[in-house]
Amino acid sequence: MVAGQEEGARYRAFLSYNHKDGQQARWLHRRLEGYRIPRRLAGKEGDRGIVPARLSPIFRDREELPAAGDLSEKVRAALAASQSLIVVCSPNAAASPWVAKEIDTFRELHPGRPILAAILDGEPAQCFPPPLGANGAEPLAADLRKQGDGRRLGLLKLVAGLAGTGLDALVQRDAQRRIRRVMAVTMGALMMMLVTTALAIFAFNARAEAERQRAEAEGLVEFMLTDLRRELREVGRLDIMATVNDRAMSFYRERERAAGSRGDLTNRARLNQTAGEDALTRGNLETALRFFRQAHTNSAAAMESAADDPGALFVHGRSEYWIGRVYELRQQWRLAEVHYRRFRVSTESLIASDPHNPEYMKQVAWAAIDLGNLQLNGARDAAAAQLSYREAVRWFTNAAQADRSDENTRLALANAYGWLAESYWAQDLRNDGLEARLRQHEIVSGLHEADSSSFEKLFRLAVADRGLARMLGNLGRAEEGRSFLSRAWARSGALTARDPSNSEWLLLRVFLACDIIFGKLGPPDNVSRAWVRSELRGAASTMRAQRNPRVAEFANCLNALGKGA
Structure with a gap:
C-alpha cells in the first residue's frame, strides 16, 4: 500500500x-x-497517517472513464476507491444533479472520509452544491478566487487537507521555491558590490582619471541607494542590503582620506539613514x-553650505523623521514630537517650492501619519488622529495620481487607510472603520496579486489580513474573520x-499568535494552540x-501565556 493511503483506496x-x-x-x-x-514532511506521521511524497493518482471523470462503459458503475467504483473527495464549487456545480449525486454517494460509502471544497466562483451560498452543507457539515474550503485565498494559497490548503499535514509548512516550502526565482537579484547585488570595490580601488590609481571615476562611482552609489535597495527589500535580503551599505561607506571614507575633506555630506547622510533603517528592521534601536x-x-x-538646495532640505527632513521614529517606538512621545514637527516644517517648505512634485507630496503625507500616530497612541485623541490620517490619505492619493507607476506610494496609501481605520475604531465608528x-x-491585495514574489507586499498583505480579521471578529462575523486570520498566519x-530576525515580521507573528x-476567533483550521x-x-x-x-507591546499576552493560557 502507498504511504499515507488508506487500505482499499486506489485513488x-x-x-x-x-x-x-x-x-x-x-x-x-x-x-x-x-x-x-x-x-x-514526507514519511512522517500526519493527521491522516503517514504523509505521502506525492498526491497521485487523483481520479477525474470524463478523463479516465471510457465512453462505452456503464458510467454510473464506474463512477461509483472510483468513489469507493477514493480516499477523499474534492468538489470544485461554482454556480454550475451547485446546479448540477450529477455533482450532488457524487457527494451523496461518497458520504454513503465513506462517512468518515474528508470532503474538501475548492471554491472557483461565487460565494458559498451560490456555489456549494446542496449536499455539501447537509446536516450542518462544514467542509474544509479553499477559496481559489482572487479576492479569497488566491490560486497559490488555495492549492496549498487542498494539499494540506489531502496529505494531513500543516498548512504553514507548505507555505514556507512555497516561499522557498519563489526565493530561488529571485536569487538572480541577489547575485546581481553581489556583482554590484564587486564593481563598487573595483571602482573605489581604481579611483586612486590614476590621478588624471579621478573626476571621471568619481562621477561613475557616485552614480553607482546612487543606484545602490535607490533601485538596488528597492529590489533587495522586495526579496527580503536585508543581509545583502547591510553589506551594500558597508561597501558604500568604505568608498566614501577612502575618498575623503585621499582628498582630505568631508566630501558629499548629503550622500553620507543618506547612507547613514539607510544603515539606521536596516538596524531598525533588525530591532536594534540603539x-x-x-x-x-x-x-x-x-x-x-x-x-549650512547649501541652504537653498531642495535636495539637502529633503535629506535633512528625513534625518529628523528617522530620529522621531526611534523615539516613537520607544514611546518617548515628547521627544518624538520635537523631531516630527521639524520634519513637518521641512515637508511644508518642499511642497511650497514645487507643489506638483509627487515625492514631496509623499513626505507631507508621512508627516501627517507621524502626527496622527502621536495623537492616537500618545495623546489618546482619536478624533484629532482621524483628521491627520485623512490628510495623509489625501496627499498619498494625489502622489499616486501624479506618478501611477510608483507602487510604493500605493502601499503607503494602504498603510494610511489602515491607520484611519484604527482611529475610527477607537471612536466606535465601526462602519467607517470597516470601510477603511x-x-x-483592496489596494495591497491588488499589488500582491501583480507581484506575488515580493516579500514586502506579502508582509503588507498579512498586516491587512490581520486588521480585517480582528475587525470582523469584533463585529460578530466570525467565519469571515477566521478566514482572514488563517491567511495572515500562513x-x-x-x-x-x-528572515527569522526581521523585527517587523516577528512582531506581526507575535501579534497574530496572541490573537x-x-x-475571539480561535485557531485557524489545521493550526494547533500548542504550535501557536x-x-x-x-x-x-x-x-x-x-x-x-x-517587546513591551505584547507583555500582557506573554504574562497571560505564563499563567497557563
Whole structure:
C-alpha cells in the first residue's frame, strides 16, 4: 500500500466538477498530482497517517472513464476507491444533479472520509452544491478566487487537507521555491558590490582619471541607494542590503582620506539613514539611533553650505523623521514630537517650492501619519488622529495620481487607510472603520496579486489580513474573520521562515499568535494552540535577544501565556 493511503483506496482523491468548469478542473487536477510534499514532511506521521511524497493518482471523470462503459458503475467504483473527495464549487456545480449525486454517494460509502471544497466562483451560498452543507457539515474550503485565498494559497490548503499535514509548512516550502526565482537579484547585488570595490580601488590609481571615476562611482552609489535597495527589500535580503551599505561607506571614507575633506555630506547622510533603517528592521534601536544622529549631523552641515538646495532640505527632513521614529517606538512621545514637527516644517517648505512634485507630496503625507500616530497612541485623541490620517490619505492619493507607476506610494496609501481605520475604531465608528480596512486590503491585495514574489507586499498583505480579521471578529462575523486570520498566519509564517530576525515580521507573528490564543476567533483550521504558543515564545525570545523595546507591546499576552493560557 502507498504511504499515507488508506487500505482499499486506489485513488488519493476523487475530483467532482461540472463539465462547464472543465478547464479549471484540469488545471487543479494537474497541479495537485504534480505537487511534491517537502522531504522533511514526507514519511512522517500526519493527521491522516503517514504523509505521502506525492498526491497521485487523483481520479477525474470524463478523463479516465471510457465512453462505452456503464458510467454510473464506474463512477461509483472510483468513489469507493477514493480516499477523499474534492468538489470544485461554482454556480454550475451547485446546479448540477450529477455533482450532488457524487457527494451523496461518497458520504454513503465513506462517512468518515474528508470532503474538501475548492471554491472557483461565487460565494458559498451560490456555489456549494446542496449536499455539501447537509446536516450542518462544514467542509474544509479553499477559496481559489482572487479576492479569497488566491490560486497559490488555495492549492496549498487542498494539499494540506489531502496529505494531513500543516498548512504553514507548505507555505514556507512555497516561499522557498519563489526565493530561488529571485536569487538572480541577489547575485546581481553581489556583482554590484564587486564593481563598487573595483571602482573605489581604481579611483586612486590614476590621478588624471579621478573626476571621471568619481562621477561613475557616485552614480553607482546612487543606484545602490535607490533601485538596488528597492529590489533587495522586495526579496527580503536585508543581509545583502547591510553589506551594500558597508561597501558604500568604505568608498566614501577612502575618498575623503585621499582628498582630505568631508566630501558629499548629503550622500553620507543618506547612507547613514539607510544603515539606521536596516538596524531598525533588525530591532536594534540603539544602533539605529546612532546612525540617524550621524545622518543628522551630516545633513545639517550640508544644509549650512547649501541652504537653498531642495535636495539637502529633503535629506535633512528625513534625518529628523528617522530620529522621531526611534523615539516613537520607544514611546518617548515628547521627544518624538520635537523631531516630527521639524520634519513637518521641512515637508511644508518642499511642497511650497514645487507643489506638483509627487515625492514631496509623499513626505507631507508621512508627516501627517507621524502626527496622527502621536495623537492616537500618545495623546489618546482619536478624533484629532482621524483628521491627520485623512490628510495623509489625501496627499498619498494625489502622489499616486501624479506618478501611477510608483507602487510604493500605493502601499503607503494602504498603510494610511489602515491607520484611519484604527482611529475610527477607537471612536466606535465601526462602519467607517470597516470601510477603511477594506480599502486598505483592496489596494495591497491588488499589488500582491501583480507581484506575488515580493516579500514586502506579502508582509503588507498579512498586516491587512490581520486588521480585517480582528475587525470582523469584533463585529460578530466570525467565519469571515477566521478566514482572514488563517491567511495572515500562513503568510507571516512564510515571512519569518525567510528572515527569522526581521523585527517587523516577528512582531506581526507575535501579534497574530496572541490573537489566536486570546482573541475571539480561535485557531485557524489545521493550526494547533500548542504550535501557536511555541511560535509565540520563539519569536518573543528572538526579539528579547535583539533588546527590542517593542517587546513591551505584547507583555500582557506573554504574562497571560505564563499563567497557563
